[in-house]
Amino acid sequence: MNDNAHDLEKMIDELATQLADGFFQTIQVLTRVTSALEKYYEGSHSRFVAEKSAMIAKELGMNEEEVMETRIAALLHDIGKVGMSDALLFKYPTELSQQEYKQYSLHPEIGMQILKPYKAFDNIGEIIYQSHEKLDGSGFPRHLQRDNIHPGAKIIIVVDYFHNGVYRRLRQKPEVTGGSGQVTSTANYLESTRDKYNNTLNFLHKKSNILFEKKAVQLLTEIMELERRNLGHKSVMRLPVNALEAGMIFAEDYYTSFGMLVAAKGEVITKESMKSLARFVDAGEVPFKILVIK
Ligand SMILES: [Fe+2]
Structure with a gap:
């Protein structure tokens, strides 16, 4: 190999590294944008959905790239909600007026549109676009069914539903640090979330194979049960x-x-x-x- 060819190779290598860095930096920037939405939850919604979705994707046998795409899509799945009003986002979807629901249900598409200019986000944007589709076609915005839904999107909707069911705050300001509702023991923490936890998992199981991918529900249950058992000690x-x-x-x-x-x-x-x-x-x-x- 002559020197010029070698230099060229080196240059491409460096460029690839720079591009890869740029990709992850872009994700970091976008994640910070979505942090404005975290006040609607106890804990970080996007990080929870990302972490658990990636665990499930891995357990389901997805390859490294698919796991990473699922993780990033999960991290950014709500980016299309940025800019929507508190009045709207503090409500449950069932409480929204028709007009509000129309606006709310645009968020997966807005999310996809935000990522569109960046080619590297094609798959991730598509997963986000589908992250509210349900197996029986009753989801939105395109009413996709079963095999037509991206496997990553089928995982994200399960974890998203779970986190919304257990950790969502309603119509109150985020607790200021050290505020009320303090955890004094893990037993007290497990107890205080037990009803919501059980109800949410029961619903997911009841709607397994109808709305939600059964394996994803089972794996999430295993992950959460283990986490709660460990917490008890x-x-x-x-x-x-x-x-x-x-x-x-x-x-x-x-x-x-x-x-x-x-x-x-x-x-x-x-x-x-x-x-x-x-x-x-x-x-x-x-x-x-x-x-x-x-
Ligand atoms: Fe969400």
Whole structure:
């Protein structure tokens, strides 16, 4: 190989790395845009749906690329809701007026349109577009059925339904850090969410194979049961930010004064999240003592 050819190869390699970085940077930027929607939930809706959907996709035998597409589509599935009013987004779909419902049901298409200019997002945009389609054709916007629905979209709707059923807030402002509704023990946490948890899973099982992909429902149930069982053996405590350890779990949501979700209840603490939290503590945006499950 002559030098020129070698240089060219090197250049393409570098370009590919840059493009790949650009792809992930774009996802990061878009994820920050959707963080405006997190106030409607306890914990992070997009991160929960992304994490569990990816776990299910993997269990279903999807390849690495498909798992990644499912994860990213899940992370961004609600991006089309950005800009819709609080009055609309704090309601359940069943409570919306006809006009409001029309507007709300545009969000999967708006999401797809937002991603459209970027070729690398073609599949992801399509999954988002389909993320409200149900097996029997009763979903929206195109009333797709069974095999016509993308496998990733069939997973996302299950996890999305579950998280909405258990962790959605209704018509109230996000709790300010350290506010009411505090978790004092894991038993208390499990107890306080038990009814919603059971009702939501019961509905998913009842509608398995009718609205929702049966395997996805089963896998999500297994994942959540295991998570709750493990939680039962742990304890809740308030620790100074410098005493946190990777692997502990946030027991509260932590918002900045300007409404950005810094740490989400239920999320595992990582070295990165500790660093970012410490910066917000230094800035006085988050209290020094953090409620965690250990
Ligand atoms: Fe959602």
